[in-house]
Amino acid sequence: xxxxxxxxxxxxxxxxxxxxxxxxxxxxxxxxxxxxxxxxxxxxxxxxxxxxxxxxxxxxxxxxxxxxxxxxxxxxxxxxxxxxxxxxxxxxxxxxxxxxxxxxxxxxxxxxxxxxxxxxxxxxxxxxxxxxxxxxxxxxxxxxxxxxxxxxxxxxxxxxxxxxxxxxxxxxxxxxxxxxxxxxxxxxxxxxxxxxxxxxxxxxxxxxxxxxxxxxxxxxxxxxxxxxxxxxxxxxxxxxxxxxxxxxxxxxxxxxxxxxxxxxxxx
Amino acid sequence: xxxxxxxxxxxxxxxxxxxxxxxxxxxxxxxxxxxxxxxxxxxxxxxxxxxxxxxxxxxxxxxxxxxxxxxxxxxxxxxxxxxxxxxxxxxxxxxxxxxxxxxxxxxxxxxxxxxxxxxxxxxxxxxxxxxxxxxxxxxxxxxxxxxxxxxxxxxxxxxxxxxxxxxxxxxxxxxxxxxxxxxxxxxxxxxxxxxxxxxxxxxxxxxxxxxxxxxxxxxxxxxxxxxxxxxxxxxxxxxxxxxxxxxxxxxxxxxxxxxxxxxxxxxxxxxxxxxxxxxxxxxxxxxxxxxxxxxxx
Numbered sequence: 001x002x003x004x005x006x007x008x009x010x011x012x013x014x015x016x017x018x019x020x021x022x023x024x025x026x027x028x029x030x031x032x033x034x035x036x037x038x039x040x041x042x043x044x045x046x047x048x049x050x051x052x053x054x055x056x057x058x059x060x061x062x063x064x065x066x067x068x069x070x071x072x073x074x075x076x077x078x079x080x081x082x083x084x085x086x087x088x089x090x091x092x093x094x095x096x097x098x099x100x101x102x103x104x105x106x107x108x109x110x111x112x113x114x115x116x117x118x119x120x121x122x123x124x125x126x127x128x129x130x131x132x133x134x135x136x137x138x139x140x141x142x143x144x145x146x147x148x149x150x151x152x153x154x155x156x157x158x159x160x161x162x163x164x165x166x167x168x169x170x171x172x173x174x175x176x177x178x179x180x181x182x183x184x185x186x187x188x189x190x191x192x193x194x195x196x197x198x199x200x201x202x203x204x205x206x207x208x209x210x211x212x213x214x215x216x217x218x219x220x221x222x223x224x225x226x227x228x229x230x231x232x233x234x235x236x237x238x239x240x241x242x243x244x245x246x247x248x249x250x251x252x253x254x255x256x257x258x259x260x261x262x263x264x265x266x267x
Numbered sequence: 268x269x270x271x272x273x274x275x276x277x278x279x280x281x282x283x284x285x286x287x288x289x290x291x292x293x294x295x296x297x298x299x300x301x302x303x304x305x306x307x308x309x310x311x312x313x314x315x316x317x318x319x320x321x322x323x324x325x326x327x328x329x330x331x332x333x334x335x336x337x338x339x340x341x342x343x344x345x346x347x348x349x350x351x352x353x354x355x356x357x358x359x360x361x362x363x364x365x366x367x368x369x370x371x372x373x374x375x376x377x378x379x380x381x382x383x384x385x386x387x388x389x390x391x392x393x394x395x396x397x398x399x400x401x402x403x404x405x406x407x408x409x410x411x412x413x414x415x416x417x418x419x420x421x422x423x424x425x426x427x428x429x430x431x432x433x434x435x436x437x438x439x440x441x442x443x444x445x446x447x448x449x450x451x452x453x454x455x456x457x458x459x460x461x462x463x464x465x466x467x468x469x470x471x472x473x474x475x476x477x478x479x480x481x482x483x484x485x486x487x488x489x490x491x492x493x494x495x496x497x498x499x500x501x502x503x504x505x506x507x508x509x510x511x512x513x514x515x516x517x518x519x520x521x522x523x524x525x526x527x528x529x530x531x532x533x534x535x536x537x538x539x540x541x542x543x544x545x546x547x548x549x550x551x552x553x554x555x556x557x558x559x560x561x562x563x564x
Binding site: 060061062079080083084086087088090094095096099100101102106109112113115117118144145161165 | 313431432434435437438440441442444445447448449451452456496497500501525
């Protein structure tokens with residue numbers, strides 16, 4: 001709690017300062033600084049290898065930073081608080097689809113805050129799980145195994161689990177990849193609904209048209225911030241071109257970066 | 268006629284256990300091992316760790332050797348030594364997997380080979396003529412009241428602990444990232460599970476030998492997979508297969524005068540081959556003669 005002075009305007013949900021995330025010394029995200037406003041809906045956009053997934057994994061706490069800091073709003077400063085108030089949906093490959101577990105069980109796990117490792121599942125939680133399944137268009141799928149689902153149906157299940165989690169900050173890594181239009185539209189509806197409920201949503205996306213139409217904020221990333229702000233101002237042809245040129249550059253003989261700590265590239 | 272059959276069955280199945288105390292103890296030991304190994308083996312199969320049991324079974328050797336060097340042919344000393352060595356190997360391999368990007372099978376392979384070589388070295392320099400290999404293959408007929416207590420205790424503790432950590436263990440299996448993101452203790456749960464594997468293999472060593480115990484750990488689980496899909500159903504069926512293999516294998520060993528460990532594991536092997544050929548899921552039968560019908564939806 002002693003770090004509240006970092007938030008002179010209390011509307012910031014996450015503030016990043018001079019963050020560098022590296023793999024074997026090579027930066028995937030390089031000297032990133034900026035903030036996500038509370039209740040904002042932000043798309044993270046950029047070419048492959050731009051560090052989008054790495055950044056969102058770091059925000060979720062799954063990847064440790066090499067340098068710099070990530071500060072959260074006072075209410076979610078502790079790791080325990082984030083475990084219940086921050087939800088993260090990684091790319092689909094992270095889940096073992098061959099594991100024989102039922103749809104309802106997966107969705108019920110979203111209530112981990114109430115359930116923990118040992119507490120029994122109440123009838124109320126089970127009813128809520130069925131409700132959120134219906135909300136993502138999967139009525140009657142409770143007893144199916146996840147191995148029997150299509151890619152789109154599984155993504156709906158994972159969104160249902162996010163709904164169960166009822167988190168204040170929601171991080172999505174390419175949530176609409178490989179989905180048909182109807183599934184993508186349905187799930188985009190869920191995301192927009194979260195935004196209406198004033199939750200902070202950050203999503204890695206590739207569909208620039210979708211970002212322009214539905215996402216008020218954009219962070220254009222190519223290892224460093226190319227631009228960060230209102231989507232219309234960020235997604236200009238020049239910025240997109242610059243992003244394409246900066247990404248995917250990895251030199252084994254590159255010298256160690258010795259940029260002074262506070263000169264981070266502010267968008 | 269009926270009576271003759273009855274007496275024959277009695278003399279074949281009941282009498283050995285009714286008449287001999289060592290057979291009674293062996294039966295209880297094998298059924299206990301089989302019951303606990305069912306669910307543990309099922310989870311190992313689901314985690315694609317089918318060979319981890321094998322690795323752990325080999326890693327007991329240096330521990331047993333140290334126990335033997337300091338205390339001679341003392342069962343408790345060798346058991347404790349085995350447990351410590353195997354547990355240490357599993358913990359270290361696990362730790363390396365979590366903290367580096369080396370895959371689990373590679374870490375297990377690396378550490379069990381080190382342990383095995385260390386064990387062989389210790390035995391060959393200890394200068395004893397006693398063949399420690401007896402230890403690795405065990406004899407169920409030598410199970411005394413004390414080791415029976417240990418076997419039954421290990422099985423009971425494992426089954427109870429398993430029900431307690433069931434939920435985080437399942438999530439850790441199919442979606443470890445989610446467990447981490449909600450603050451679940453996936454690493455600890457996995458370590459506990461690996462300790463259970465070690466505990467069961469070590470407790471089973473006197474009855475079956477550590478190497479044969481792996482057979483009772485894995486074969487019922489791989490067999491059950493050809494009959495049902497859900498984790499619980501598979502665990503229960505594997506436990507049933509395991510307990511039955513233990514009992515039936517003992518009888519075969521008794522009547523045919525075969526060594527007990529291999530007899531039990533071969534019965535489990537028969538279960539596996541029959542399941543593979545005739546099972547109701549994915550079996551050879553279904554691949555060769557697929558069902559011609561399909562449902563409306």
